[in-house]
Amino acid sequence: MDKSQIYARLTDIFHDVFDDDSITVTPELSAKDVDGWDSLTHIRLILTVEKAFKVKFSTSEIGKLKNVGDLVNLIEAQAA
Amino acid sequence: MNPLYSELHWLPRAPQDFSARLKALASTPAPLGSELQALALHALDVNQLTRLAKAMGRARAEGKSLDPLSPFRLAILSNSTVDMIVPALEGSAARHGIALETIQPPYDQVAQEALIPNSMVNSSKPDAVLFAFDYRSLPLKLTLGDEEAAAAVVDGAIGYLQALRNGIKTGCNAVCIFQTFAAPAEPLFGSLDRALPGTLRSLIDRINLRLAEFVLASGDVLLDVAGIAETVGLAAWHNPQLWNMAKFSFSDELIPLYADHVARTVAALRGKSRKVLVLDLDNTVWGGVIGDDGLDGIQIAQGDARGEAHLAVQRLALDLRQRGIVIAVSSKNTDEVAREPFEKHPEMLLKLHHIAVFQANWNDKATNIKAIAEELNLGLDSLVFLDDNPVERGLVRQLLPQVAVPELPEEPAFYARTLAAAGYFEAPAFASEDLKRAGFYQDNAKRLNLQKQVGGVDAYLASLDMTITFQPFDATGRARIVQLINKSNQYNLTTRRYTDPEVVEAENDPSVFTLQVRLADIFGDNGMISVVICRPGEPQTWEIDTWLMSCRVLGRKVEHMILRELLEHARAAGIRKLVGTYKPTDRNKLVVDHYAKLGFTKILEEASGLTRWELLTDAEGPEAAPMKVVSLFAPAVEGSLV
Known part of the structure; x- marks a missing residue:
């Protein structure tokens, strides 16, 4: 799976999780840019991503995430 | 993780246009309840349930009606993070016909919320309080091998729960829903944990048992979370990573399952559990097609793998x-x-006398299922339809969306499990009448036949040799009274739902006149079939707050006899006037003329269809019907009925 496929899939996930179809998913996108991206929605997002890409993140990996770019790197590392 | 449970396999998959339909709700004219329920009747994941709950929230904020969903207010007390669960509860409740409003006090404020009379929970007057605790909320300390100390720990935990319950009962008198506790997956000794007093496993086992006994005796409601966790497996239920990160007391993947269980419990409290199982025959009740394979060809024998799958359904x-x-x-x-x-067929477990209505013909199934509902005098939303054929399932779902139609897997061995997993017949309590109910409906079919033979209605009624028994509410009848109040939809003038504590209140209030009615006849005892509550209105007036009747005894002039009894007690209490209300719902058109037929005079008609009626108690009332009357009222005590 290449980066563009991951971003396409993530876009659907973001729309679903945040109930907002206008979100454009970019590497720089982070919690401060999205309405309703609080710590709880963050967990729902991570859990949805884990399920969709069939990956599992460690607690420290989740703790270090700064933006979508970090998340995509994590997915890429695990999803062969 | 077994997907039957984690992905709610008895429900159809979410449709492709789920998002579009959610969005369309914004411009759909109210009421939105039916479309919300249609959307909820899919196997939705947490995100989809959350979006559905948001759409409901927006509709509410705009003042749009969610009818015909029944409103229910649920407060949630928890020691864990429930923020992700709450929207799932609201979405799942819509699946079961409930417009759920949740009251969610701040995190970990359990004792304060329960015990302080004007706390957020108590002052919000919820219909029910869900004690969504897991074992980590209890003061559990290991007392290995020490029987006495273990008993003290169990007493302490139960005492804590009882104290919280008493706080709620005093503070707002809501129904209390207690959860059993899922034991952690990690053993200490190993197998010995189950046997040795004072291990976590042993303590939790005992607490669950005590809690179950307590709930059964107190009339509270049990949500068997330990049972759900056992079914999916403790290792699948608990997710230590999520507990550490966010204090989720169980795996996010099981939120839809848990939420559906809470929703069915709430729906059951509102009388929305199903009452009838409609079975397809070929490849459902037996393997093969009887018309093609013949009596010797169908598979139903013990020892035959395929046959045993269908025997399990039977x-x-x-x-x-x-x-x-x-x-x-x-x-x-x-x-x-x-x-x-x-x-x-000698191997068939089901016999014809078990079947209340047998519809075998070449009409489409929707028509037949409608006929079954009519013959049983029950709404379509009382029915579950089990059929191996996806085409038939789709047809019935499309034409009769009120009928519950579980999806079934390819393998018949899992039919019975799938039907049971769907929880259509959830019941918060069990009344002894329940044991006889299936028989009642069948007897009723016999009575209809007799009616046809006899011809004249009065002659038929006389031939039934009926005895009607009147009594005020009492402890013995209470479970059934609460059940009737919360289940009766069709013969129900005001459809007011009351909880067990509210019924006790009416029972104990000397200014309130309560009536429970039983009917027996030649075919047997029908049990309790009617409930009436009159409250004081204007001076010398009784307001008929509740008047409902089981449809089993329609057309027997029972309502005439009830009015005669009412008039007698009203006169004895110095009451001059009875005032009744008909409040229309989408289910009770049957009784739109109830008061007119009984000789009441209409005094009000609102645009909503609500009508008000009065009858002076010096009226003679309707003619007596041919039945024996037994009135078991204690002689009027001073100040009670006078």
Whole structure:
């Protein structure tokens, strides 16, 4: 799976999780840019991503995430 | 993780246009309840449930009606993070016909919220409080091998829960829903944990047992979370990473399952559990097609793997019938061909006398299922339809969306499990009447036949040799009274739902006149069939707050006899006027003329269809019907009825 496929899939996930179809998913996108991206929605997002890409993140990996770019790197590392 | 449970396999997959339909709700004219329920009737994941709950929230904020969903206010007390669960609860409740409003106090404020009378929970007057605790909320300390100390720990935990309950009962008198506790997956000794007093496993086992006994005795409601966790497996239930990160007390993947269980419990409290199981025959009740394979060709024998799968369906149906669920048949077959296995096949567990309505013909199934509902005098939303054929399932779902139609897997061995997992017949309590109910409906079919033979209604009624018994509410009848109040939809003038504590209140209030009515006849005892509550209105006036009747006894002039009894007690209490209200719902058109037929005068008619009626108590009332009357009222005590 290449980066563009991951971003396409993530876009659907973001729309679903945040109930907002206008979100454009970019590497720089982070919690401060999205309405309703609080710590709880963050967990729902991570859990949805884990399920969709069939990956599992460690607690420290989740703790270090700064933006979508970090998340995509994590997915890429695990999803062969 | 078994997907039957984690992905709610009895529900159809979410449709492709789920998002579009959610968005369309914004411009859909109210009421939105039916479309919300239609959307909820899919196997939705947490994100989809959350979006559905948001759409409901937006509709509410705009003042749009969510009818015909029944409103229910649920407060949630928890020691864990429930923020992700709450929207899932609201979405799942819509699936079960409930417009759920949740009251969610701040995190970990359990004791304060329960015990302080004007706390957020108590002052919000919820219909019910869910004690969504897991074992980590309890003061559990290991007391290995020390029987006495273990007993003290169990007492302490139960005492804590009872204290919280008492706080809620005093503070707002809501129904209390207690959860059993899922034991952690990590053993200490190993197998010995189960046996040795004072291990976590042993303590939790005992607490669950005590809690179950306590709930059964107190009239509270149990949500068997330990049972759900056992079913999916403790290792799947608990997710230590999520507990550490966010204090989720169980795996996010099981939120839809948990939420559906809470929703069915709440729906059951509102009388929305299903009452009838309609069975397809070919490849559902037996393997093969009776019309093609013949009596010797169908698979139903013990020892035959395929046959045993279908026997399991029959056994489940019989067990359900034993607890009061009515069994009916809808099959595309020639009638006598379809009946043959029931009459002649030695391995069949189901016999014809178990089946209340047997519809085997070549009409489409929707038509047949409608006929079954009509014959049983029950709404379509009382029915569950089990059919192996996806085409038939789709047709019935499309034409009769009120009927519950579980998806079934390819493998018949899992039919029974799938039906049971769907929880259509959830019951918060069990009344002894339930044991007889399936029989009642069947007797009723016999009575209808007799009616046809006898011809004249009065002659028919006289031939039934009926005895009607009147009594005020009492502890013995209470479970059934609460059940009738919360279940009766059709013969129900005001559809007011009351909880167990509210019924006790009416029972104990000397200014309130309560009536429970039983009817017996030549075919047997019908049990309690009617409930009336009159409250003081204007001076010398009784307001008929509740008048409902089981449809089993329609057309028996029971309502006439009830009015005669009412008038007698009203006069004895110095009451001059009875005032009744008909409040229309989408289910009670049956009684739109109830008061007119009984000789009341209309005094008000609102645009909503609500009508008000009065009758002076010096009126003679309706003519007596041919039945024996037994009135078990204690002699009027000073100040009670006078």
